[in-house]
Amino acid sequence: xxxxxxxxxxxxxxxxxxxxxxxxxxxxxxxxxxxxxxxxxxxxxxxxxxxxxxxxxxxxxxxxxxxxxxxxxxxxxxxxxxxxxxxxxxxxxxxxxxxxxxxxxxxxxxxxxxxxxxxxxxxxxxxxxxxxxxxxxxxxxxxxxxxxxxxxxxxxxxxxxxxxxxxxxxxxxxxxxxxxxxxxxxxxxxxxxxxxxxxxxxxxxxxxxxxxxxxxxxxxxxxxxxxxxxxxxxxxxxxxxxxxxxxxxxxxxxxxxxxxxxxxxxxxxxxxxxxxxxxxxxxxxxxxxxxxxxxxxxxxxxxxxxxxxxxxxxxxxxxxxxxxxxxxxxxxxxxxxxxxxxxxxxxxxxxxxxxxxx
Amino acid sequence: xxxxxxxxxxxxxxxxxxxxxxxxxxxxxxxxxxxxxxxxxxxxxxxxxxxxxxxxxxxxxxxxxxxxxxxxxxxxxxxxxxxxxxxxxxxxxxxxxxxxxxxxxxxxxxxxxxxxxxxxxxxxxxxxxxxxxxxxxxxxxxxxxxxxxxxxxxxxxxxxxxxxxxxxxxxxxxxxxxxxxxxxxxxxxxxxxxxxxxxxxxxxxxxxxxxxxxxxxxxxxxxxxxxxxxxxxxxxxxxxxxxxxxxxxxxxxxxxxxxxxxxxxxxxxxxxxxxxxxxxxxxxxxxxxxxxxxxxxxxxxxxxxxxxxxx
Numbered sequence: 213x214x215x216x217x218x219x220x221x222x223x224x225x226x227x228x229x230x231x232x233x234x235x236x237x238x239x240x241x242x243x244x245x246x247x248x249x250x251x252x253x254x255x256x257x258x259x260x261x262x263x264x265x266x267x268x269x270x271x272x273x274x275x276x277x278x279x280x281x282x283x284x285x286x287x288x289x290x291x292x293x294x295x296x297x298x299x300x301x302x303x304x305x306x307x308x309x310x311x312x313x314x315x316x317x318x319x320x321x322x323x324x325x326x327x328x329x330x331x332x333x334x335x336x337x338x339x340x341x342x343x344x345x346x347x348x349x350x351x352x353x354x355x356x357x358x359x360x361x362x363x364x365x366x367x368x369x370x371x372x373x374x375x376x377x378x379x380x381x382x383x384x385x386x387x388x389x390x391x392x393x394x395x396x397x398x399x400x401x402x403x404x405x406x407x408x409x410x411x412x413x414x415x416x417x418x419x420x421x422x423x424x425x426x427x428x429x430x431x432x433x434x435x436x437x438x439x440x441x442x443x444x445x446x447x448x449x450x451x452x453x454x455x456x457x458x459x460x461x462x463x464x465x466x467x468x469x470x471x472x473x474x475x476x477x478x479x480x481x482x483x484x485x486x487x488x489x490x491x492x493x494x495x496x497x498x499x500x501x502x503x504x505x506x507x508x509x510x511x512x513x514x515x516x517x518x519x520x521x522x523x524x525x526x527x528x529x530x531x532x533x534x535x536x537x538x539x540x541x542x543x544x545x546x547x548x549x550x551x552x553x554x555x556x557x558x559x560x561x562x563x564x565x566x567x568x569x570x
Numbered sequence: 571x572x573x574x575x576x577x578x579x580x581x582x583x584x585x586x587x588x589x590x591x592x593x594x595x596x597x598x599x600x601x602x603x604x605x606x607x608x609x610x611x612x613x614x615x616x617x618x619x620x621x622x623x624x625x626x627x628x629x630x631x632x633x634x635x636x637x638x639x640x641x642x643x644x645x646x647x648x649x650x651x652x653x654x655x656x657x658x659x660x661x662x663x664x665x666x667x668x669x670x671x672x673x674x675x676x677x678x679x680x681x682x683x684x685x686x687x688x689x690x691x692x693x694x695x696x697x698x699x700x701x702x703x704x705x706x707x708x709x710x711x712x713x714x715x716x717x718x719x720x721x722x723x724x725x726x727x728x729x730x731x732x733x734x735x736x737x738x739x740x741x742x743x744x745x746x747x748x749x750x751x752x753x754x755x756x757x758x759x760x761x762x763x764x765x766x767x768x769x770x771x772x773x774x775x776x777x778x779x780x781x782x783x784x785x786x787x788x789x790x791x792x793x794x795x796x797x798x799x800x801x802x803x804x805x806x807x808x809x810x811x812x813x814x815x816x817x818x819x820x821x822x823x824x825x826x827x828x829x830x831x832x833x834x835x836x837x838x839x840x841x842x843x844x845x846x847x848x849x850x851x852x853x854x855x856x857x858x859x860x861x862x863x864x865x866x867x868x869x870x871x872x873x874x875x876x877x878x879x880x881x
Contacts, residue, residue: 248683251686295667300667302670355863355866356866356868357862358862360666361805361808361809362859364802365805365806365809365855365858366859368852369856369859372849372852373848375848379846494674497667497670498671498674501667532686533682533686534682534685534686536677536678536681536682536685537682538678539674539675539677540675540679542671543671543677545671546667546670546671547653547668547671547675550657550664550667550671551661551663551668552661554662554663554664554877
């Protein structure tokens with residue numbers, strides 16, 4: 213009886229945290245967002261209609277959504293690993309830039325057979341992101357620097373540094389534009405659906421989600437990482453090295469964000485250009501939080517937010533609602549979910565006396 | 571080249587520009603200090619400044635008055651503070667994640683209104699701008715007079731805010747209460763200080779001041795709003811609090827160092843030295859990072875970042 217009760221409670225909790233809370237938060241965000249939309253004189257129902265048909269209305273639209281979702285799955289997984297260890301890596305954007313730089317370098321410098329060149333370029337992306345993730349990890353573990361602030365500052369440095377490379381060493385010879393040469397054809401990720409721009413990065417992203425799941429829940433290292441995330445003192449007493457865990461987590465998190473940058477170049481842009489990332493590294497935080505720091509949730513959330521970005525362009529042309537409105541929705545979703553998780557609200561009693569706040 | 575840079579550093583213009591560039595950082599850091607000492611991780615400074623920059627411009631634009639702009643900037647900053655306070659104090663939300671959410675919200679809301687309200691010509695719209703105001707008598711002091719007392723009024727306002735925050739923590743009961751809430755929230759509650767009330771108030775006052783900080787950019791440096799114009803100043807102000815050891819004077823010095831780094835990068839660009847400008851743009855962030863590295867481990871308020879619930 214009591215075991216059955218436990219299982220029922222577990223399922224109830226899971227249903228709440230994985231499904232009810234995110235869905236509820238999105239709805240609430242859309243309602244609050246509509247106030248803003250009305251305030252600039254646009255009909256919110258009209259705006260949302262274009263937003264959702266623009267995201268999921270037709271096969272072409274859906275493929276556009278999937279293309280947007282690819283980098284978000286990678287960066288969302290990067291954030292998931294870090295946040296699971298309670299390490300607040302807000303620097304996925306910078307790590308993504310470094311991954312893109314390293315992968316581009318590998319892509320324009322060498323001529324190799326595809327089965328060596330492509331994995332090599334992706335590996336370089338991983339290494340680039342890893343380097344940029346390792347620095348704050350080491351500074352935090354060894355010197356006690358605030359990881360949030362270090363990763364944030366390093367975003368700006370990475371973006372300016374990339375800009376320097378594109379106007380200097382990595383610039384396409386003879387070009388005045390801030391862009392690199394086109395990468396070799398042997399590092400281009402192939403298109404997987406004909407007549408669309410969905411590239412093989414999607415398969416890599418889904419595969420990585422499975423790997424991250426196995427790592428976090430089926431491996432000793434992943435267990436240690438989550439343990440440190442749950443309770444630093446207890447894990448230290450159990451003999452887990454906090455410093456090592458922090459550095460390892462940042463290596464992995466940075467590396468995965470780096471792959472996101474690499475895949476964007478190898479699959480989508482085929483050259484490094486300024487502003488190639490519309491802040492995927494920050495959107496990733498919304499993705500990871502909405503995905504409840506779970507790989508499956510991350511995939512769903514990435515497709516949702518990727519869709520919002522695709523739909524927002526349609527909405528912008530149709531009703532003059534700027535694309536940046538997506539940030540409002542993202543910000544609100546983050547706030548509602550993070551407040552809803554922590555507030556310890558008894559949702560079954562929310563509409564009864566006492567409002568449900570315990 | 572090193573000689574050229576030294577020549578820039580030891581010029582009066584550089585010192586003057588440093589004071590100018592310190593102003594928004596000092597304001598934001600002073601506001602942040604209030605909330606930080608109450609045990610709140612005030613990573614929402616960036617969003618408050620974004621709101622201040624936009625609403626400062628907007629208020630100035632619709633009325634033509636810079637001071638009305640400042641007022642609206644304060645309201646904008648305080649609203650962002652209110653959202654942050656509701657999430658973190660009432661709902662005990664994780665402060666880092668809530669701050670990310672609040673900052674995204676601030677960027678989104680201001681950009682949507684900016685582009686929505688100025689259809690077609692958002693980039694061209696200009697508002698009023700603060701003029702230099704020479705403080706008589708004081709500005710007649712040789713050398714120092716021109717450096718310190720011939721600025722826009724917001725610079726003097728920042729100095730006043732600094733003095734007020736300093737006095738607040740040093741001499742008032744309320745200052746003591748705020749510090750106590752940041753160190754021992756549980757003990758405070760037992761002697762009848764409401765932790766919730768203190769944290770709400772400090773976050774909202776922080777929003778008011780950080781709003782002014784944001785308006786320095788759109789009403790002081792420029793006469794218009796540019797998306798992304800805050801560009802991490804909120805984070806740098808946050809770093810100034812850490813570097814200043816959560817003390818007003820220390821935070822003032824740290825803010826000045828970061829302000830000077832920004833002034834230096836602008837002066838070197840104007841001087842035309844042969845350094846790629848992207849490296850100069852990195853300078854404020856690098857200097858911030860480096861100074862955090864030098865200062866190393868710090869002692870933050872004991873209850874920092876801990877949600878507090880009566881149980």
